[in-house]
Amino acid sequence: MIQQRLKKAIGLSLMLNVFLAVGQTDLEVDINNKIAEIQPTMYGVFFEDINFAADGGLYAEMIKNRSFEFTVDPFLGWIQPNSDRHSFNNNSGIGSIVKYADNPGNTNFIRVKVNNDQGYQLINEGFRGMGIKEGESYNLYLSVAKHSGNVSKIKVQFIDENNAVLGETSVDITSSDWTDYTAQITANKTLAKAKLRFTFEGTGEIDLDMISLFPVDTWKGREKGLRKDLVQLLYDLDPGFLRFPGGCIVEGRTLARRYQWKKTVGPIENREVLVNRWNTEFSHRLTPDYYQSFGLGFFEYFQLSEDLGAEPLPILSCGMACQFNSGELVPMDELDPYVQDAIDLIEFANGSIDTPWGKLRNEMGHPEPFNLKYIGVGNEQWGPDYIDRYKVFEQAIKAKYPDMIIVSGSGPFPDGDYFEYGMEELKKLNAEIIDEHYYRSPEWFRENATRYDSYDRKGPKIFAGEYAAQSVAIASPENKNNWECAFSEAAFITGLERNAEVVNLTSYAPLMAHEEGWQWTPDMIWFNNLQSYGTANYQVQKLFSTNRGTDLISVTSAGKDLTGQNELYASAVTDSGTNEVIVKVVNTSNQSQEVAINLKGKKVYKKGELIVLKSEHLEDENSFENPNKIVPVTAEIQNRGGKLSVELQPYSVSVFKFKIR
Ligand code: AHR
DSSP, X not given: OHHHHHHHHHHHHHHHHHHHHHOEEEEEEEEEEEEEEOOTTSBOEEOOXXXXXXXXXXXXXXXXXXXXXXXXXXXXXXXXXXXXXXXXXXXXXXXXXXXXXXXXXXXXEEEEEESOXXXXXXXXXXXXXXXXXXXXXXXXXXXXXXXXXXXXXXXXXXXXXXXXXXXXXXXXXXXXXXEEEEEEEEOSSOEEEEEEEEEEESOEEEEEEEEEEEEXXXXXXXXTOBBHHHHHHHHHTOOSEEEESOSHHXXXXXXXXXXXXXXXXXXXXXXXXEEOTTTTSOGGGOOTTOEEOOSSOHHHHHHXXXXXXXXXXXXXXXXXXXXXXXXXXXXXXXXXXXXXXXXXXXXXXXXXXXXXXXXXXXXXXOOSOOOOOEEEEOSXXXXXXXXXXXXXXXXXXXXXXXXXXXXXXXXXXXXXXHHHHHHHHHHHTTXXXXXXXXXXXXXXXXXXXXXXXXXXXXXXXXXXXXEEEOSSSTTOTXXXXXXXXXXXXXXXXXXXXXXXXXXXXXXXXXXXXXXXXXXXXXXXXXXXXXXXXXXXXXXXXXXHHTTOOSEEEXXXXXXXXXXXXGGEEEEEEEETTTTEEEEEEEEOSSSOEEEEEEEESSOEEEEEEEEXXXXXXXXXXXXXXXXXXXXXXXXXXXXXXXXXXXXXXXXXXXXXXXEEO
């Protein structure tokens, strides 16, 4: 008993010391002092097919290299365990790649010669395996033509690493003309790394192409659709916009390998497969089997934006390949096709179904316009070459679509020559929205909560288009999605929010990464073939996004914004829809801190909500094993006449919400 009292006394005196050392921070929240509107686009998502985010990830296709188009090796992803290229394979058979005479979208198919149907097997390994779930069904699609002989049936089986069968189906082959077949397989076991095996009945030559396998249970149940758990994670963020398709992938390492949206729409079998620019970008994370099937193409991106209730924000090549790679330039007098791509994209998204591109949108199943309002010119370009090209795009887009809002970019860094030059030139051109990128240390994020305080309120609006705290160094494979990075971003975001008059759009980057197929870390969402989880950084984004409010109001301490005094940061908003006042306070110190909040200007209801996101250690992370280690906890809280005193936990993000009377 005595010991316990002693402990309590010591504990109390320690706490007292803490408070004595740090003191109490008084916060004045003026509910009536509306400073600016919070744009609905304030918190959005940046999607790029990096880290297997599209092929191998969001796009639920389970067959890798479904149409034998991978340029480095058309058999990549496929194995024929009983075949030998140096023999007649009389005891099995062998497949060869054949080229269609004239189809740039789909050049290859496989011709399988079955000599002995007991011996021959064709197996697809999936994207680091195929994730299958017990009791769930998978739709198989394939195009087949009998070439010679009497192959009459194709048997299709899920197998494990010991070749045990985990589900099967078969398809009867009837025609020597190209014919589309479908079938369904139900898995009898859950496995992250299943494979799909094809065997045949009869002998002869048979041609196969576009061999696809998708879960039946996709997002919104769409056939050949998107992975449900991954879209759900995006949906839960309530993003204000979806930026796509990147990122450097827009630019390509060379111009020939840039992202060309026109090649990503229409029938999927005609979409020309392209090597992914992240395939061999980093020698420490080579991914030679990374290609873009474009099954997730521009139509699907627009559709996803609509599903998420997010503004679509496509970014287009401006005729400059990635300046970190070749930096290849289109001569100014050959820029027209690039500009035309932008003009045609607007027609594809918004044009009437009587226009050529609107007609295609209609044929793809969306007669209504997608209401595109924003278009990005170039991704992360810098220097005079960019400004020269930007001017041409701006003139052409505005001439035809004066209301279209153009997003330009200030390059890859948040300061330095490229940045200053870009900002200065774009301001001279009255650019509407400038995209800034910062991949910096957690300290940088904490120190830059005031970054936008000095930005000209009448100047261009800012899109904080790519940012993430890097625990080691930019794109280091050792970077972690740890709690220090996440709460430092939260501190910084209070600064974005406090400057909502200038900052209109923000997004963390990159968005997604496959546990085994990644090139770049940190990333906001991690997944493997069966599971996915939001990182601590995701939880921070979600907390701000789902509490974004509609109007910025002031929150001050001793008459000043709270931007790091006592290692505390704050921002506040009201929400005209829910009639709430929402105050966010980030404590980046390792000590508890008392804050006294005074909500003035309007009366509020006594009871409210306190949502706290916290973790004990800087290096804490969510993981596949413990995806909910760092998640928000909600509790009831009360105020007295608008006043309340709260002890903020060390390393915590707190959101206070009260209904306004
Ligand atoms: O997010 C990863 C990459 O970082 C993006 O593709 C590029 O825009 C930036 O350099």
